[in-house]
Amino acid sequence: MNQNLKNIPIIEEGEGPLIQPIDLDGFREHNRKKSKALIDKTMSEKEAIDKFVKSGDYIGFELYGTVRCPMTLARELVRSGKRNFRIVGQGVHELDLLFAADMVREIDFTYIGLEVYGISANMRRAVESGSITKLVEWSNAALTWRFKAASMGIPFIPTRSMLGTDTLKKSAAKVVECPFTGQKVALLPALIVDVAFIHVNRADKHGNCQIDGISGFAFEMARACKTLIISAEKIVDTKEIREHPDKTIIPYYLVDAVVHAPYGSWPGEMSGMYERDEPHYKSFVEKQKKKDTMDAYMKEWVYDLPDHKALVDKVGKNKLEELTIKEA
Amino acid sequence: MNQNLKNIPIIEEGEGPLIQPIDLDGFREHNRKKSKALIDKTMSEKEAIDKFVKSGDYIGFELYGTVRCPMTLARELVRSGKRNFRIVGQGVHELDLLFAADMVREIDFTYIGLEVYGISANMRRAVESGSITKLVEWSNAALTWRFKAASMGIPFIPTRSMLGTDTLKKSAAKVVECPFTGQKVALLPALIVDVAFIHVNRADKHGNCQIDGISGFAFEMARACKTLIISAEKIVDTKEIREHPDKTIIPYYLVDAVVHAPYGSWPGEMSGMYERDEPHYKSFVEKQKKKDTMDAYMKEWVYDLPDHKALVDKVGKNKLEELTIKEA
Amino acid sequence: MEQKYSPSELLICLASRVMEDGTTAFIGTGIPMLAASLAQKMQAPNLVPIFEFGGTGAILEKLPLAVGDMRTYNKGIAASGICDIMETSQRGFVEFGFLGGAQIDCYGNLNSTVIGDHKNPKVRLPGSGGGNDVGSSCWRTIAIMIHDKRRFVEKIDFLTTPGFLTGPGAREEAGLPKDTGPYRVVTNLCIMGYDDESKKMKLLSVNPGVTVEQVIENTGFELLVADEVANNSHPTEEELRILREEIDPDGLYR
């Protein structure tokens, strides 16, 4: 053993709490118990939410904005009445619904907004009213690297982001001097979510998933969660998966439930399949600005619809076909 | 700022030297200067080696064993007469040739061998004779995670591998107490190689690459090197790349040279394209056991052949067609 | 013969002209998307747009509406994920990065997190998103802002995204990558850069019809002024035609 051992100085510590504690050995134990058999995991949104989500869970949605959103799972979650969730605040449209339903208590926050359409009024009402009790800041990459650390089975990952800023001060990162280079780096603690929701282009009944186009942080989040609920535009035969194993981004053993959800990202878009429903989204943007109109939106588009089929019927076949991308 | 700052104890330090120093800012500066324009980078093996490799460089080959090997680049490197390389000892067939030509001086070692055919006699002769001056031990994952750290632009990455072993003692890793969990982890220093060689199924002239089947550590090594030389079974039009951007594993701006090398992995295999030349490999296995027969092999299969075309002619069209996988 | 144009169109053209051919640029939602698209069709056909959720090297034929949408990798070079993109930037591959915010100070530090106290905010803003990462690891960042005293302030309420922090040497001292930092601020009034020595914001050129005094009046901190303040030219007919006919035919940004 080297005799010149020294300590690594911790130069700064973010004030933010670790909303979700890190327990790598507990995560390993959980993963060990997950079934490795090729069983049928298809079920409805309601069955998946009933079975796998409980109030107070730390939950995460992928991807971003209105792109490849597991909206049918988000709506069912709202209808379930479960609440007091801790969440990753990573800018997904799903959160607008959760805020409107007052289901969120603690947030690891990076960006919550409507992109080109501005600030999320639902988020503002939730945060400014004090109904959010813990709010910890991160950069977008930092949050994703926290998933990456969990996905690697390690307790933290270094970064050169966030240094020198209030973003770091209000995070739970720690700044240390690198024992190899002497330079300062921020250490990001691993983030293991209780339940993750990911929408994909194709899955088989066991949960083997393929995604077209950008993969966002699906790879990382799928490997950084204890329970993974997949919704998929298409359910394909496992043979199709086995023909192109290099297209599998999420292998079945990570997955707990597979929900068949055609147009599942509506009103958002799905790579290569359909475009965003811009008129609907614009009307949402207007309605979300005030609580009463947002409540009416929630009633009309979430609470009054028993399931995704009812929503598809309400949106209408013509509208959905109009959004569908025609093969070139 | 938190007032309870403490130090992170370093519990153990590997005795091994850092064969390749970590300079993240120098790496950034180098990457900034690489051309981002879509220029034609196709050239011969000889041009690529002449232009981009110098004696003493730290070099790395991907993938493993006899799978997807940039053999035409390895043979040209031997013929170039450049030497005193520092290498990643990650079990690729290319190294047998480099050892036989006495071109290696320092090794970050994880596995060098012939898999089911046993120990590499070339490696044994090099190490046991003392011609290797520095030899540092790592696990296979540890070495790849060192690439991953470099590919992320960070100075180190933690792992739970290597703990408690002599592998760690003879590495350059450091064991610390995690400031989030209190558990011990090993920190692996980033590894930035000077020149990396990767063989792919398809590339365009700019260097955009696609790989079929397993990707080994191509993603990581392509992002953890200063210079990247690609050999490709097929050169395709950039239009084909742009039609499926989600298949690009190595984007062009990482790449310095693109070499068209059909059957470039021979005598190894290429996913979906051709099988290993088992009779040739078996004869190599026999010949490598003794120095004189190995020298004769090198003369016949490397030195006496001016380029890859000569090798293809020598192997013979019939043999190569026999190895080629027929479309189902 | 100059055409009429909107303030947004001017901002887009000014931002577009800053971009150099054969470089990489981190593109955020809104004006940077139009600016990058315009640059590709003008002086920078080899501009490589990079979007944080995975799109690299798209041909920006249709205007993306979001940083993750299909247009961000339309005929692209690669479509990967956020980690790959952010790590590519952390490794030093991304030259330009666009930023925005509710407040900016003289060192180019940006606030997009909160107005008022963090715990009891007056206005909760959307947060860092990729902003902090872009500001940390891109070589040169370009802020696009509406120019007024509430936005250009002595002290920002929250330092979301690093500019030069507290001044010369502060970025390196904090551990941020060497030689990185703010490069330009493009506003509806002017273009500013930073003084090499003091790292403080400095007026470089004013927009058509804008005076130096107007810029100073609308800036809440002491603004340095270049010895010779240039005049930014109007959007050209060609720029406006491309913007209106090709990039934004629906007039979302008119």
Added chain:
Amino acid sequence: MEQKYSPSELLICLASRVMEDGTTAFIGTGIPMLAASLAQKMQAPNLVPIFEFGGTGAILEKLPLAVGDMRTYNKGIAASGICDIMETSQRGFVEFGFLGGAQIDCYGNLNSTVIGDHKNPKVRLPGSGGGNDVGSSCWRTIAIMIHDKRRFVEKIDFLTTPGFLTGPGAREEAGLPKDTGPYRVVTNLCIMGYDDESKKMKLLSVNPGVTVEQVIENTGFELLVADEVANNSHPTEEELRILREEIDPDGLYR
């Protein structure tokens, strides 16, 4: 009516029988590949073979010759890369791992690095490869060894891959994941496990025709012996038929 069989065939059958259906197993080159293939065709049709360079869930119709070859993801569930696989194991998803080495001690620690001194080796061995990783992060590891005193030694020359290190609690103390470690040692003479309390190797069952004394004679350290030592059965006709006709028709491992 027992058939004749080779020592390799016996080893393959014994190793195969250890594997459980519906579990994951890290497969290395050689005997583990045949054992996994045999297990898939016998008691463990849902065995999920995992290969370190990226193959997951292959149907092992043809015998792979290397841990990266096309057969390691033949009709597989996924073909990714080494990081994904090693991280999957580090996250606790891999139940079984196969190991080998030149030396093993009573705690199941393995040497595959060097015989003699590290700096001036008598024999330089191939090195850890994925061995150390498998030994660190799989839940249960199975060593496959030729049984003799030069290999089963009091003190190994180099601790490449962790077994129980220095005994009870040592793995956890070193930071290795909780509840992991050596499970079985399968040799040409017997199958051994480990004593729950002392974590020392313990003889569980002997191969056909082998006595407990023979095992002890060929072991260089004090071997614990189970109260009741079972007898391993011969390879069955079915096992041999599958091995010879389906898995290894060329007789590479006869």
